[in-house]
Amino acid sequence: MSLTPSLKLLTLAGLLSLVTAISGCTDSAFESSFVYSQGTLSLMREARDGTKENLGVKRLLDDRFGNPQHLKAWAEMPIDFGGALTTVVEIKELPRGRKVIKLTVEEGQTLPAKAANLKFVTGGFAGAGLHVEEWNSETGEATVTASESLTISASDICAVDGGTVLTAGRMLYMRHCSHCHGTSGDGNGPTARYMTPKPRDYRNGVFKFKSTNDMSKVSRNDLSRIVKYGIPGTYMPSFLLLKDEDHHAIIEYVRFLALRGEYERKLVAELSSDFSENAYKSRINASEKKEDIQKELVEFLAVDLKESAKTLGADLAEIWAAADTEEAAIVPSVARIPDTPESRRRGRELFLSKTLNCADCHGIDGAGNGPQTIAFEKNPLKADELYNEPGLHDDWDNLNQPRNLQLGMYRGGRRPIDLFSRIYGGIKGSRMPSFKTTPHEDIWHIVNYVLSIPFETDPGATGIAPSVAPESLVPPAAVTVPAAN
Numbered sequence: 001m002s003l004t005p006s007l008k009l010l011t012l013a014g015l016l017s018l019v020t021a022i023s024g025c026t027d028s029a030f031e032s033s034f035v036y037s038q039g040t041l042s043l044m045r046e047a048r049d050g051t052k053e054n055l056g057v058k059r060l061l062d063d064r065f066g067n068p069q070h071l072k073a074w075a076e077m078p079i080d081f082g083g084a085l086t087t088v089v090e091i092k093e094l095p096r097g098r099k100v101i102k103l104t105v106e107e108g109q110t111l112p113a114k115a116a117n118l119k120f121v122t123g124g125f126a127g128a129g130l131h132v133e134e135w136n137s138e139t140g141e142a143t144v145t146a147s148e149s150l151t152i153s154a155s156d157i158c159a160v161d162g163g164t165v166l167t168a169g170r171m172l173y174m175r176h177c178s179h180c181h182g183t184s185g186d187g188n189g190p191t192a193r194y195m196t197p198k199p200r201d202y203r204n205g206v207f208k209f210k211s212t213n214d215m216s217k218v219s220r221n222d223l224s225r226i227v228k229y230g231i232p233g234t235y236m237p238s239f240l241l242l243k244d245e246d247h248h249a250i251i252e253y254v255r256f257l258a259l260r261g262e263y264e265r266k267l268v269a270e271l272s273s274d275f276s277e278n279a280y281k282s283r284i285n286a287s288e289k290k291e292d293i294q295k296e297l298v299e300f301l302a303v304d305l306k307e308s309a310k311t312l313g314a315d316l317a318e319i320w321a322a323a324d325t326e327e328a329a330i331v332p333s334v335a336r337i338p339d340t341p342e343s344r345r346r347g348r349e350l351f352l353s354k355t356l357n358c359a360d361c362h363g364i365d366g367a368g369n370g371p372q373t374i375a376f377e378k379n380p381l382k383a384d385e386l387y388n389e390p391g392l393h394d395d396w397d398n399l400n401q402p403r404n405l406q407l408g409m410y411r412g413g414r415r416p417i418d419l420f421s422r423i424y425g426g427i428k429g430s431r432m433p434s435f436k437t438t439p440h441e442d443i444w445h446i447v448n449y450v451l452s453i454p455f456e457t458d459p460g461a462t463g464i465a466p467s468v469a470p471e472s473l474v475p476p477a478a479v480t481v482p483a484a485n
């Protein structure tokens, strides 16, 4: 069960944003820091670094997420940081500065079985930690030694062993993932440069192979499947042999990196149109005064960005939490249509049809060599410029080859329901579009056809050009059914 501190507890405490520092990392081999995105670095200096009174993007980010050695738990985020958020009920004084602090968790949550430290989030002791000498998980009583000058009061909030899941996740991630995905999750680890496709840059919060609707985020189950089984046909390995609790910790850490990256992007988006270095230059060229721009920026940081920093966090928390709900899941409205020669034939017609136009990218025989793979695409980052090389490009600006469907290797899983999800939801971040308005029966026919492509004895030999309307299609001469085994 998730131990994510509930928002109810937080509102009870009357807090808008609650961030706990998580204890430092002891493994010096992993000394490193998170990098800032290109977007952040291209902002005007004050927007990036902030001013004395007002936080800029870097500080907003560091205060909420910290750095690999000093991770922070922004309680509002839907991440299981580990440990439990508790409230102090009463304090009993013992001789020689020892105290017994009685703690309680919100209804529905449980106190941890073991506890080594307390970290205070609010009250006179906020930010400080205490070593737990004795712990009674039944009564929630922690025996600690604290000097008299430090005031702990009833209703203070404190984390018991806070952040244990996240620090475990960080450790595993640095060992097994960072050389490809990078310390910050920017997909730019030292091994990444030798790969296509590139390791995922998590910072857009965009994931390709998910079982949720096209507007929803990736679910924890999807991430779990990816980490356990890898992505066939790419360098993404399978980590099936790790323990369940390790999978859990890694996934929470990937979510943490994705949320950090997305939060950064959103903050930058608030500022970049008026306060990037480039915007500044063109404003100066348009005879705006330097002082006026500076003044406007300071006001923006003090009012607008301060407000956005809260609302953007809340919006992100909501949309990520929603991905794990039933409503987000792709559920076909009809059961799979039986895999018959008729169904495959219908699927093939749809595949070649002008309306769906799968063949435009995947080619008439599914080999991944349709006309779009030899056309020059417009570069969305550079107005009116075409890419230098022909073919489609993904959101990360890498060449995006339509899948060769003759190989029968599916990155998002090869179960019929996986292919249904890929076609219905599309592949986010890639050029594979969503076909969510296509009737579900038709999608099942296409799934049946796609699954049969590797077994076609004479692929493409029908000579049917993709421009031919489906009505006038001659049924394929032979649709072979794979031998039952």
Ligand code: HEC
Pocket (backbone or CB within 6 Å): 173, 176, 177, 178, 179, 180, 181, 191, 195, 196, 197, 198, 199, 200, 206, 207, 208, 209, 210, 223, 226, 227, 231, 234, 235, 236, 237, 239, 250, 251, 254, 411
């Ligand atoms: C040898 C390099 C390599 C290592 C090590 C590696 N990955 Fe990946 N990973 C990749 C590549 C390449 C992709 C992109 C595949 C694609 O786009 O189809 C990827 C994609 C992913 C995705 C995105 C899936 C999606 O649906 O978009 C996740 C999540 C992921 N990796 C997590 C991890 C985690 C967690 C670890 C460590 C436990 C890890 N990876 C280790 C290379 C690697």
Ligand code: HEC
Pocket (backbone or CB within 6 Å): 208, 351, 356, 357, 358, 359, 360, 361, 362, 372, 392, 394, 400, 401, 402, 403, 405, 409, 410, 411, 412, 413, 419, 422, 423, 427, 430, 431, 432, 433, 435, 446, 450
């Ligand atoms: C605009 C181009 C385009 C169109 C149209 C298109 N695809 Fe794709 N498709 C792609 C690209 C690109 C990929 C590879 C995405 C990736 O993994 O990054 C892909 C991947 C796939 C995959 C592989 C899924 C996996 O798990 O590996 C299947 C299956 C697929 N497409 C089927 C279809 C079908 C069926 C249609 C028509 C209903 C279609 N595609 C239309 C571009 C397209």
